[in-house]
Amino acid sequence: MMNLILHGYWRSSxxxxxxxxxxFKGLSAEYVPVHLVRGGGEQYYAEQRRINPMAQVPTLVVDGRSISQSVAIMEFLEETFPEPAMLPRDPYQRAKVRQLVEIVNSGIQPLQNLSVLKRLNSEGWDSDRVQSWAADWxxxxxxxxxxxxxxxxxQYSAGDSITLxxxxxxxxxxxxxxxxxxFEGLSRLVEVETRLMNHPAFASTRPELQPDMEK
Structure with a gap:
């Protein structure tokens, strides 16, 4: 079995x-918390930059070799541990799952990223304006x-099975x-979310259950 070490932050989506x-795949990984704010951000420390030059989380270290960027990690886990599957067999359906992932990963997440929001603050935007800007995107x-x-x-995002x-x-x-x-007009997403949060893979990994969660 591979030795897996996940470097992450409790509130990082x-x-x-x-x-x-x-x-979901029944895999265990040692957890190394990386605080994104304390001390100017632990992701910028030399030991973190060595495994993630972008100074971000997450990073998965696999038998001493690091993989960064969450989608690359998810795809690696799917290819390396294909059961239970989180991508459909049909090529078109696989592409549709990846399309949905990228709407979040490329179309939404970068515009709410902490480093982006801090840059807007440094440009003179107040907190309300920054939050409103991110919320719109x-x-x-x-x-x-x-x-x-x-x-x-x-019943789920891309069919009747849970996917990436x-x-x-x-x-x-x-x-x-x-x-x-x-959230007006987003009721279908909330319905899917409710179903998913009844699954242990989602419920047991919530941010507030992580060892580095700040109260």
Whole structure:
């Protein structure tokens, strides 16, 4: 069995995605917390930059070799531990799952990233303006996600089985609430979220259950 070490942060949505996939596949990983604020951000420390030059989380160290970027990690876990599957067999359906993942990963998450928001603050934006700006982009992305999901019309994001898209969706919805996103018109996403949060892979990996959670 591979030795897996996950470097992450309790409130990081990208770290939560990876925790969901690990748990869904029944995999254990040693957890190394990386505080994104304390001391100017532990992700910038030399030991973290050595394994993640972007100074971000998560990073998965596999038998001494590091993989960064949450989607790359999720895909690695899916390819290395294919059962239970989190990608459909059909090539078109696999592409649709990846499309949903990228709506979150590329279309939403970078615009709510801590480093981006801190840059806006440094440019003179007050906290209310920054939050409103991020909330607008998050809502736009979630509406697009729901439109794509509705074309499938199933109990989860991309069908009747849990996929990598669901692992991306749930943490993003939690982040949306942190940014006070308006949820009117997003009822289908909330329905899917409710089903997913009844699954142990999602419920047991919640941010507030992580050892580095700050009360």
């Amino acid at each position: 990208c770290s939560w995605r990876v925790r969901i996939v690990l748990n 998050i809502r736009k992305g979630l509406l697009a996600y729901q439109d794509e999901m509705d074309s499938v019309g199933a 898209a669901d692992a991306a969706l749930v943490p993003q919805l939690v982040n949306a609430r942190r940014f006070n996103v308006e």
